[in-house]
Amino acid sequence: MTKQTMIRSDITGxxxxxxxxxxxxxxxxxxxxxxxxxxxxxxxxAPEAGRVIELLIxxxxxxxxxxxxxxxxxE
Numbered sequence: 001m002t003k004q005t006m007i008r009s010d011i012t013g014x015x016x017x018x019x020x021x022x023x024x025x026x027x028x029x030x031x032x033x034x035x036x037x038x039x040x041x042x043x044x045x046a047p048e049a050g051r052v053i054e055l056l057i058x059x060x061x062x063x064x065x066x067x068x069x070x071x072x073x074x075e
Contacts, residue, residue, distance in 0.1 A: 002050070002073050002074060002075055003073070003074045004053065004071060004072070004073050004074075005047060005048075005050075005071075005072045005073075005074055006068050006070075006071055006072075007032065007044060007047070007068075007069055007070040007071070007072050008066050008067060008068055008069060009035060009044070009063040009064065009065060009066065009067045009069050010035075010042065010044075010065065011035055011037045011042055011063075011065055012037060012062075012063065012064050012065045013035045013036050013037030013038075013042070013062070013063060014035065014036050014037070014060065014061070014062055014063065015033060015034075015035060015036075015057050015058065015059050015060060015061050015062075015063060015069075016033075016034045016035060016036040016041060016059070017033060017034045017059060018032070018033045018055060018057075018058075018059050019031055019032060019033055019034070020032050020033070020052050020055075021052065021055075022052050022053060022054055022055060023051065023052065024051065024052045025049075025050070025051050026046040026049065026050060026051070026052065027046065027049050028046055028047070028048050028049050029045050029046060030045065030046045031043045031044065031045055031046075032044045032045065032046060032052065032070055032072075033055075033057075033069070033070075035063060044069065044070075046072065047072070047074070048074040048075075049074070049075055050072055050073050050074040050075045051072070051073045051075070052070060052071075052072060052073075053070075053071040053072060053073050054070065054071040055069070055070050056068050056069055056070060056071065057069045057070075
């Protein structure tokens with residue numbers, strides 16, 4: 001059985017680099033993207049093994065703490 005999970009930003013900052021595309025299969029703790037805040041790079045990691053369903057943000061875009069940034073399907 002699969003479960004969809006919304007991944008949210010833990011910080012307010014900028015999307016520095018997106019490392020995945022929709023459809024990519026990931027293992028737990030793989031990095032989806034890197035956010036930048038105050039010259040610090042903060043990775044956004046997969047909560048479980050699964051698949052990226054949709055990216056809701058683009059590289060260079062600003063993000064707020066708690067903002068939805070990706071839809072992930074756990075397996």
